[in-house]
Amino acid sequence: GQSLEQPSEVTAVEGAIVQINCTYQTSGFYGLSWYQQHDGGAPTFLSYNALDGLEETGRFSSFLSRSDSYGYLLLQELQMKDSASYFCAVPGYSTLTFGKGTMLLVSP
Amino acid sequence: EAQVTQNPRYLITVTGKKLTVTCSQNMNHEYMSWYRQDPGLGLRQIYYSMNVEVTDKGDVPEGYKVSRKEKRNFPLILESPSPNQTSLYFCASSLSVTSWQYFGPGTRLTVT
Numbered sequence: 001g002q003s004l005e006q007p008s009e010v011t012a013v014e015g016a017i018v019q020i021n022c023t024y025q026t027s028g029f030y031g032l033s034w035y036q037q038h039d040g041g042a043p044t045f046l047s048y049n050a051l052d053g054l055e056e057t058g059r060f061s062s063f064l065s066r067s068d069s070y071g072y073l074l075l076q077e078l079q080m081k082d083s084a085s086y087f088c089a090v091p092g093y094s095t096l097t098f099g100k101g102t103m104l105l106v107s108p
Numbered sequence: 109e110a111q112v113t114q115n116p117r118y119l120i121t122v123t124g125k126k127l128t129v130t131c132s133q134n135m136n137h138e139y140m141s142w143y144r145q146d147p148g149l150g151l152r153q154i155y156y157s158m159n160v161e162v163t164d165k166g167d168v169p170e171g172y173k174v175s176r177k178e179k180r181n182f183p184l185i186l187e188s189p190s191p192n193q194t195s196l197y198f199c200a201s202s203l204s205v206t207s208w209q210y211f212g213p214g215t216r217l218t219v220t
Binding site: 050 | 139141143148149150151152153156157158164166167196198200205206207208209210211212213214216
């Protein structure tokens, strides 16, 4: 089976940097994905890391360490619109297992 | 525009009344999947499909059926809905097994 652990809630202020961690246990591993979801909306794909290291896409970066079964999503220059839930997810063969999500609250 | 569509977006029904939630994608993707989302539980996979006529159970398939007669469509069928199937449902499609980038807008189902 697959399981993912991430914090339930993180708070930060506008302009700050925040890191959302994710640890996973899987029977097979392709890589680690991250999604953003605003309240009641569809999950939006942010990134996918298949290899160790840091991938940067604008203000968002994602990191993976396969040896530590660990990854994180880094959000820089936080904006109010970044307030949302963030999910790490592990794709399997035709499947996708999500963590329970981290709610990010950005305050002025 | 590349998209996944779902209908209906909102549905209130009664226990035992069969219903179908449709899902359609216009990207010629082979892989499609259904998820349900409940507070505190995240998104859990119900069923997935790897191609036409090829489907398999996800983590929470009980009470659901699916079919994949055409590549673009992947309907979710609740033969006899029960209140514990009240949830927010998402359909997704993907070109590859590892990068699920496209989700539908969601269907909020209430079973009374």
